[in-house]
Amino acid sequence: xxxxxxxTSFIPALHKxxxxxxxxxxxxxxxxxxxxYPVTIVIGQTGSGKTTQIPQFLEKAxxxxxxxxxxxxxxxxxxxxxxxLYADDNPQPRRVAAxxxxxxxxxxxxxEVGKEVGYSIRFExxxxxxxxxxxxxxxxxxxxxxxDPLLSRYSVIMVDEAHERxxxxxxxxxxxxxxxxxxxxxxxxxxxxxxxxxxxxxxFTTTSEEQTSxxxxxxxxxxxxxxxxxxxxxxxxxxxPAENYLRKAIDTVFDIHTQEGEGDILVFLTGREEIDYAVxxxxxxxxxxxxxxxxxxxLPLYAGLSSEEQMYVFDKPPExxxxxIFSTNIAEASVTIDGIVYVIDCGFVKLxxxxxxxxxxxxxxxxISKASASQRAGRAGRTKPGKCFRLYTEQGYQSLxxxxxxxxxxxxxxxxxxxxxALGIDNVVRFDxxxxxxxxxxxxALELLYSLAALDDYAKLTRPLGFRMAELAVxxxxxxxxxxxxxxxxxxxxxxxxxxxxxxGSVWFxxxxxxxxxxxxxxxxxxEEGDHLTLLNAYTAFITKGKKAAHFCHENHLNYKSMxxxxxxxxxxxxxxxxxxxxxxxSLASNRLEEDVKNKAERIRRCLTSGYFAHAARMQPDGxxxxxxxxxxxxxxxxxxxxxxxxxxxxxxxxxxTGEKTFIRDITKIEKRWxxxxxxxxxxxxxxxx
DNA sequence: TTCGTGCAG
Numbered sequence: 182x183x184x185x186x187x188x189t190s191f192i193p194a195l196h197k198x199x200x201x202x203x204x205x206x207x208x209x210x211x212x213x214x215x216x217x218y219p220v221t222i223v224i225g226q227t228g229s230g231k232t233t234q235i236p237q238f239l240e241k242a243x244x245x246x247x248x249x250x251x252x253x254x255x256x257x258x259x260x261x262x263x264x265x266l267y268a269d270d271n272p273q274p275r276r277v278a279a280x281x282x283x284x285x286x287x288x289x290x291x292x293e294v295g296k297e298v299g300y301s302i303r304f305e306x307x308x309x310x311x312x313x314x315x316x317x318x319x320x321x322x323x324x325x326x327x328x329d330p331l332l333s334r335y336s337v338i339m340v341d342e343a344h345e346r347x348x349x350x351x352x353x354x355x356x357x358x359x360x361x362x363x364x365x366x367x368x369x370x371x372x373x374x375x376x377x378x379x380x381x382x383x384x385f386t387t388t389s390e391e392q393t394s395x396x397x398x399x400x401x402x403x404x405x406x407x408x409x410x411x412x413x414x415x416x417x418x419x420x421x422p423a424e425n426y427l428r429k430a431i432d433t434v435f436d437i438h439t440q441e442g443e444g445d446i447l448v449f450l451t452g453r454e455e456i457d458y459a460v461x462x463x464x465x466x467x468x469x470x471x472x473x474x475x476x477x478x479x480l481p482l483y484a485g486l487s488s489e490e491q492m493y494v495f496d497k498p499p500e501x502x503x504x505x506i507f508s509t510n511i512a513e514a515s516v517t518i519d520g521i522v523y524v525i526d527c528g529f530v531k532l533x534x535x536x537x538x539x540x541x542x543x544x545x546x547x548x549i550s551k552a553s554a555s556q557r558a559g560r561a562g563r564t565k566p567g568k569c570f571r572l573y574t575e576q577g578y579q580s581l582x583x584x585x586x587x588x589x590x591x592x593x594x595x596x597x598x599x600x601x602x603a604l605g606i607d608n609v610v611r612f613d614x615x616x617x618x619x620x621x622x623x624x625x626a627l628e629l630l631y632s633l634a635a636l637d638d639y640a641k642l643t644r645p646l647g648f649r650m651a652e653l654a655v656x657x658x659x660x661x662x663x664x665x666x667x668x669x670x671x672x673x674x675x676x677x678x679x680x681x682x683x684x685x686g687s688v689w690f691x692x693x694x695x696x697x698x699x700x701x702x703x704x705x706x707x708x709e710e711g712d713h714l715t716l717l718n719a720y721t722a723f724i725t726k727g728k729k730a731a732h733f734c735h736e737n738h739l740n741y742k743s744m745x746x747x748x749x750x751x752x753x754x755x756x757x758x759x760x761x762x763x764x765x766x767x768s769l770a771s772n773r774l775e776e777d778v779k780n781k782a783e784r785i786r787r788c789l790t791s792g793y794f795a796h797a798a799r800m801q802p803d804g805x806x807x808x809x810x811x812x813x814x815x816x817x818x819x820x821x822x823x824x825x826x827x828x829x830x831x832x833x834x835x836x837x838x839t840g841e842k843t844f845i846r847d848i849t850k851i852e853k854r855w856x857x858x859x860x861x862x863x864x865x866x867x868x869x870x871x
Numbered sequence: 872t873t874c875g876t877g878c879a880g
Binding site: 306348349453546824 | 872873874875876877878879880
């Protein structure tokens with residue numbers, strides 16, 4: 182039973198958003214501003230129609246004359262996190278794709294996708310010579326700048342959802358600011374939430390460097406506010422802070438179910454563990470108190486679920502049932518579910534940060550920003566008026582930051598520095614960032630790139646290694662590994678390992694209680710040398726299964742969606758290498774002498790060491806790991822084969838601190854002398870420090 | 872004995 186009733190534990194907020202209007206009436210004003218100002222900042226909520234309507238307005242107004250095109254960058258393309266569009270387990274992938282923006286706009290324009298309206302994402306370019314409006318990811322547009330530095334094909338570039346401040350959005354905005362100086366004809370549209378619009382305005386109207394002809398900021402950029410079409414949302418706060426937000430969230434679900442009208446519930450929690458617990462607790466209580474709580478259908482939603490499991494949240498609940506979806510931040514912006522009337526917001530999100538001193542990433546639950554809080558609340562008002570229950574006090578809300586620090590200020594910058602250098606921006610420190618990253622992050626990244634020999638003594642990109650590393654779509658350490666693989670005669674295997682590790686740990690999956698079975702399955706592929714070779718074995722087995730692959734995955738607790746993605750990534754990496762004139766000799770693992778296999782395994786491990794020497798560690802007598810400097814105590818992640826096994830020196834793909842502990846993942850045994858061979862200078866410096 | 876979410880012609 183709930184400890185508090187709704188009426189006493191929540192107090193309503195004073196302000197309600199008013200009902201909002203459609204975009205059409207702003208058309209003429211928008212076109213006028215875009216014509217008159219190089220940069221237009223558009224404020225518009227989800228549902229305002231900005232993404233679908235503005236490109237059409239522009240096209241009709243003649244912005245595609247002389248073969249120019251309109252580019253619209255998108256943070257996401259479908260209803261689902263990426264992958265489902267391609268997964269063969271979905272019988273009608275195109276139907277899901279039909280929800281993408283490009284398809285919607287093509288439909289409105291009355292053309293086929295890929296003709297006048299097209300889109301381009303990794304692995305899928307649906308554009309043609311007829312394309313005038315092109316939706317693409319911001320990362321891809323940055324890559325286009327490698328070939329066409331002034332992005333001269335575009336008359337207008339619209340950066341959608343810029344307020345989300347992903348690293349690639351930030352870099353793209355910096356590039357566009359630079360390009361604008363050389364291309365006065367280019368029009369830039371930045372779509373943003375209200376809170377961040379000023380910051381974008383300031384960014385485009387101030388100059389960081391000396392400028393020849395001083396221009397007033399007023400002539401460069403203008404903000405246009407489009408009111409969106411949403412329904413009013415009542416926001417309610419706790420009177421006193423919750424001691425345990427998870428329990429409070431569950432109680433609130435039951436309160437809503439018994440006291441409020443129809444409509445599904447969306448609950449924001451921070452991670453899988455909390456979500457599984459909440460789903461289980463609610464279903465147990467529904468079972469026990471069937472009379473009162475019958476008709477509640479709890480569902481989990483997080484990225485680690487298989488596509489079938491994610492599908493359930495979109496299904497209509499059975500008659501007389503109320504869906505309650507317990508979700509991570511994935512439902513804040515990436516996934517939109519219709520029919521949500523009630524939102525419960527725990528007030529926390531897990532955020533990644535990167536410590537340049539240790540090179541260790543952390544993942545910790547952090548209070549959300551006001552911007553996030555309003556985004557979460559907005560999920561309730563998409564189909565009719567809704568309510569948002571915030572599991573914190575109004576005072577707590579007031580103390581939240583306006584926005585969380587942008588990604589570029591809390592990430593490993595090595596990949597982005599490599600790209601900037603490849604774009605000809607050698608002075609990466611003085612690049613015009615929307616939010617400059619801390620200098621420690623810059624230094625750490627430059628050091629790493631130097632030790633990988635991607636940069637020379639003058640911090641210039643090396644040829645061909647550095648340029649090739651920038652072009653490969655994997656992180657620098659893996660790029661180096663791939664480009665060394667030919668000399669270790671294991672390129673085919675390294676390509677597979679690169680594709681598998683870039684899946685980020687979603688290879689094996691299991692449901693609660695299924696874990697033992699998963700581990701038994703995994704043992705079939707296990708290699709004594711560690712996780713990388715185990716991943717190689719799993720992939721090799723997978724690709725020989727042909728039409729039975731899906732069945733094979735199901736039997737072996739492998740994530741089919743991830744495996745098919747690995748196949749695509751590997752093919753793409755191979756195409757890059759072929760462009761570099763590096764031949765990939767495909768070797769099949771069957772019919773090998775045991776000695777050959779051992780020999781190859783050693784070459785693979787040596788090759789991995791050539792890229793991952795900075796991620797080396799030694800096992801201590803107590804079974805934990807220390808890096809070369811001996812500082813941080815690290816544990817093998819329970820998902821690793823090296824968990825509870827003996828080893829001496831190892832290299833690992835990733836290190837992450839969560840809660841109290843620091844874990845390393847994707848671990849392979851190596852010999853200490855290989856480290857000295859791979860990076861003599863790196864280890865000389867480290868020894869001196871120690 | 873465990874991990875927010877994306878993305879790369």
